[in-house]
Amino acid sequence: MFLVLCGAGLKAQERSLKGKVSAAGLALQGVNVMIQGTELKTTTDSSGIYLISGVPAGLIRVQATAVGYRKVVRSLTMVEGTGQEMDFDLSNFQNDLNEVVVTGTLKEVKRMESPVPVEVYTPAFFRKNPTPSIFDALQNVNGVRPQLNCNICNTGDIHINGLEGPYTMVMIDGMPIVSSLSTVYGLSGIPNSLVEQIEIVKGPASSLYGSEAVGGLINIITKKPQNAPLLSADIFGTTYQELNTDLGLKTKVGTATALTGLNYFKYGHIVDNNHDHFTDVTLQDRISVFQKWNFQRKDNRIFTIAGRYLYEDRWGGETNWNKSYRGGDEVYGESIYTKRWEIIGNYQLPVKEKFLFSFSYNDHDQDSRYGNTSYIASQRVAFGQLTWDKKAGRHDLLLGAALRHTYYDDNTAATALNNPAKNIWLPGVFIQDEITLAPKHKFLAGFRYDYNSLHGNILTPRFAYKWSISENDILRLNAGTGFRVVNIFTEDHAALTGAREVVIRNELKPEKTYNVNLNYLKKIYTGDGTFIGVESSAFYTYFNNRIIGDYDVDPNQIVYDNLDGHAVSKGLSTNIDLTFRNGLKFILGATYQDVASYEGGIKMQQILTEKFSGNWAVSYKIKKLNLGIDYTGNVYSPMRLPLLGPLDPRKEYSSTWSIQNIQFTYGGFKNIELYGGVKNLLNWTPNKGNPFIIAGANDPFDKQVEYNENGSVKSTAGNPFALTFDPNYVYGPNQNVRGFFGLRYTIK
Template sequence: MKTLFMWAFIAILLLICSLSVVAQTASIRGRVISEGDPVPLVNISLASTGLVTSTDSAGFYELTGVQAGSYKVQASAVGFKKMAKMTFLKAGESLRLDFDLSNFQNDLNEVVVTGTLKEVNRLESPVPVEVYTPAFFRKNPTPSIFDALQNVNGVRPQLNCNICNTGDIHINGLEGPYTMILIDGMPIVSSLSTVYGLSGIPNSLVEQIEIVKGPASSLYGSEAVGGLINIITKKPQNAPLFSADIFGTTYAEFNADLGLKTKVGKATALTGVNYYKFGNVVDHNHDHFTDVTLQDRISVFQKWNLQRKENRLFTLAGRYLYEDRWGGETNWNKSYRGGDQVYGESIYTKRWELIGNYQLPVKEKIFFAFSYNNHDQDSRYGDKSYIATQKVGFGQLTWDKKIKAHDFLIGTALRYTYYDDNTAATELNNPAKNIWLPGIFVQDEISLSPNHTVLAGIRYDYNSLHGNIMTPRAAYKWKLNEQNILRLNAGTGFRVVNIFTEDHAALTGAREVVIATKLKPEKTYNVNLNFLRKMYANDGTYFGIETSAFYTYFNNRIIGDFDTDPNKIIYDNLDGYAVSKGLTANFDMALNNGLKLVIGATYQDVATFEHGIKKQQILTEKFSGNWAVSYRLKALDLGIDYTGNLYSPMRLPLLGPLDPRKEFSPVWSIQNIQFTYTGFECFELYAGIKNLLNWTPNRGNPFIIAGSNDPFDKQVIYDEYGKVKPTENNPYGLTFDPNYVFGPNQNIRGFFGIRYTIK
């Protein structure tokens, strides 16, 4: 009896223990992020079990009822490579297991539109397209896209004036007029307004920025000679409900980006507001001129997406920009505007834009895209005035048609430009205020095999001033495998010139403008070889490298001659040819410990050849490099970003043999550091230091602005040949000139900001 009782007791005890073990099942919970943002709808599964769940809108997940043991936990989502982690669970344990998919984002499959004028995966595009997301630009927050592009390899925002800080965008050494700026694929930013058009676009509304280096005139027409930058704004339906990004600096700069999504019936609207204010007079180099232009800018952007049958596209967007900027003598105020008592450069800008894209209600993929912009500029450069109006209307009809191995894009476009200003040179060089540019183009992307693609295209335009223009184009893509791609592109480009839309030096009145002859359109021939390699490891380590070799040959290159006469700018077509050639490389690496590294370098040789003499292009570096080093301390929810760029010497515009300023700039670098805290659910806090080396262009120079003590040249004396005579008050024989500029003139400064997002 005792034995029976003993065995019963043991059985009950074992049953209780087994039930206790069963009751003490484990659980796994955590969060999934990418580039610091939560990723919803990520599948979380345990291999060899039926357990699976998905993340919520904030990126959180939880798996319950898991037995003790070893498991491989997998995270998978559309647009990301699968990530797996091994873990061991104890009975009753609640394990926290987070996933950072930043390294696993399948960026080769990013959708791009710029290279071929239609949506394709970046991997499949025969034209190399560089893609930059807002996460890249958040590593060094800036008040405008113009400033943000300083961290892109081979792209340099060039300031053209020490006083008013106007500028343009250089791509591979070619000056701003050779760069076309697009918003949502529309040529909305014309050469008159490159710097103004890139200012005031709310960074929070940008989905991505696509950059093509090299001529794209066969698709986009005039101005797309050196390359193009396409700013893709967010689709309203994918944007957060509300977003705000506000920061200030110790220079007393203030910038605010606000975004709001609303739904009205079948339409979704995205509204963005950008406000930038800098009203602090700074003169650290003690030349009695402002070091940095004072600005007051507001921009309002709204984009509508209308829901239609069969998901046909119809988007409509508009933007209004107003800016008041000035620089000059520190005691200047608006009562001196346009006078000759106190020197100031004051610019009022009013600009509005309209962009639309409508898919026709037919079975074929036919789209009508259109844009219109009106730009009014009222400027005073001392006692010189520059008052200009430019209106650009654009319409384009495209038919996207696939026939077996051929993917055709057939289109017709019409561009209308009205331009007028108050300068006599405009009447001399461009008597026609209205320019019509109708054109047609055909592009055929031929799939020879799964790994070989050929693209051929040709465009015909008729310019109402210059007649017929043909621009052919060809590209070849060899997909060696999923990680290695080789691309070869060749084509021609053309550009119709209006010097006053692109050269600030011609507007200031500091030099006399001379147009030697009637200017002819420029034409270019270009070839570009590109190689892309991406490598992924199972542990999350990622390496990527992209290299390109480029060569561009110019006929009828327009040259502004600053050297023949220091008091004149002489414009003429080059009696010879010009060449831009070089090599560029991008390397990026991401380790599973949270360290990321992006490094870019470009070597370029941009020169003119006239009468057997080679001359380096002014204000153009031979070598440039940039980097972004990022590290995330997951335990502290803290991100660290160290960014910077480096430039080799460039030739600078001197005023004569006695000018004591350096003929070549030094090697210079701007470096920044930022700390970002992401421990809050909807908030991000960030702070850092810009220009860590405290570098400014006046380092090593006696002065930057020539004649700052006599900006109206009242004490300048000329000899019988019209040359400036050195005097006791003017020992170097200089006139007033603010165009000796090659970098930003802001000292070291701190910044602090906050981002708030409601999904």
């Protein structure tokens, strides 16, 4: 009896389960692993290894849980004899909903707990479709569309929920340094290598961030030096002969840690696939140098400072253009030189209370030629802000004071001598109170007062309500007002090209908006480890004094005036995140929007704005081959386009169009990742179905254009469609199908 019992005990001890838990190839320490329905459990060691002894025979369900990751459950049949193995790869199960965000309330809070809905995108998301800049990377974010504004120089802005670029505030580390000139010329110069994460708030944010955050904001949060790898490199090229290089290096000096980044992008190959004798894509030579320092201080107080320098030389135009023609009227070219430097910092005061001083300064110089039209501009923005974060009972208070000074000057009539718009002071104060009404109910009230030295007092209230219906169901309601001062010559590229005369009928009044956004989040976890996340929003924005460039009243003019009526942007948006246990992952998004102006009882759809857009990213990893597959894309419904007159043969509305991409990533080498694929699989370009996209390409200086007695363009034998030169008929990228290949090298 004794020998039999000892033998059975030894046999039971042999029946053990062990394995390794990792994510993105890195071992995870402290992961809880347990056998469901039993008391058997353990945690992984520093190598990600776990071991559970005495596992019962038969079918078992093994559960792995870790902070920041969704619970994963796998099944296994234990047989008599020696132990068995089961590994967990949690790469596809990271719980983005638990990430810390700062943009919604200007303080760190878990995304699920924020009363303001914040969308978070990490570098892993953007690596599914590698691009050379943040501007291009945002094309796969639902409800966000990078809009090209010129066929020749490819400058652009970013639309959120149908609202044009000037209504979107783009920030770096919470600092409002991307505005005016940089929203047109600087967006493409922000490299992906800087990014820790991108936070997007769709809807009103003016009570915290000021008058530019009318339609929403994009906060580009740069990498923390202490979290960055020791050395990183990401280099890729395309069959269009584009080359993008990102380099990163972390160094430690005493108690400080520094991260240095270098981005270089080069595209110098002339392509004219539509045979209009103009470059299909702007040629670019761009370099960006970035450095960020993080200093260790007593009691973990914050002190970071970062700087960046950008230089870009870009040109597009007739294929035989060179710099000897710059600014002349022999061969048409659009040549833009951009020089920009920035400094950003955060310093927590050495006192018991949590006071944080944030500051930034940027200097932007622009030297541009659009044919023989010169646009030379300089902009300098200084910003300082002091906030006090204070908890008192059920109240979580944030009080702040800010001061921004903007200097802007150019060679246009907009900034004639002694024009007060050259220097604008904007002091302001704000208060925000997040009140916990009950365990499942939070209410946020905010109020901001600014004084604009040109336009006077600005009041922007805001409120938000969050109802945690259950652990997996959250309802949020946000509303507020907005105020925006328009600077046509820095925000609307079409005003600069010289192709149309700019007419400002009256003194432009600031725009005012009223916004509301209703958001619902639903999470579903199944027993086999599948996760389904659904987040839907309904949004509505009402405009007074809306300023819209009128392209229709005269084909040779852009007429700016305050709308004698109102404008509305409204719609619905849904994001779906679907992750299966086998690693197959779907990220799906769709937005329906109606953006229109109402004047004299007539509704007019906003130009260059689609009613429906959708996006997707489908990912799967074949573990045995160390091969990842990403299929990404977007689709847009027709949008109204700017025609030059009744004889213009181009389409008044675009067709439904889609850009789709596929990527293969191999991670079988130590510290090295290889990737490659195809962009624009459908080979779509905007000239599909159009006789041409650049009007008057054969006469870019309008030397052969004839006018009748009332000033309208005449139809002649050489100009049968009565057109003038105009490159503004553009709504999508003009690059054909192309391959790409890249390499990432990382030393942790």
